[in-house]
Amino acid sequence: MFKNLSNIIEKKKKLLIKSQDTSQDINKEVRNFLIKEFGRDLEGFSFTLNYKAKDGSLLITTDNKMLSNELAIRLGALSDFLRDKKINLNKILIR
Numbered sequence: 001m002f003k004n005l006s007n008i009i010e011k012k013k014k015l016l017i018k019s020q021d022t023s024q025d026i027n028k029e030v031r032n033f034l035i036k037e038f039g040r041d042l043e044g045f046s047f048t049l050n051y052k053a054k055d056g057s058l059l060i061t062t063d064n065k066m067l068s069n070e071l072a073i074r075l076g077a078l079s080d081f082l083r084d085k086k087i088n089l090n091k092i093l094i095r
Helices: 002-042 065-073 075-084
Strands: 047-052 057-062 091-094
Touching: 002 047, 002 057, 002 075, 057 065, 065 075, 065 091, 075 091
Parallel strands: 057 091
Antiparallel strands: 047 057
């Protein structure tokens, strides 16, 4: 019984580490995409990126409506950019 519990805990630990690594990779690549698309015009704008490994979704939250609209327009390009980097997401939400 304890051996099975140990195996379950190890699997959960590995999954958590993999999820954190994926989240860091996604954050880095999305920021690279934003710099590539908008250049230095992003200075002064705040946004947060939240990756949920459970459903494979990315939530991009920004306080600026103009920035969120521009991201929505470039959503296809963002998806293609991430796919080229071997990052597959089920959903990308922009708020």
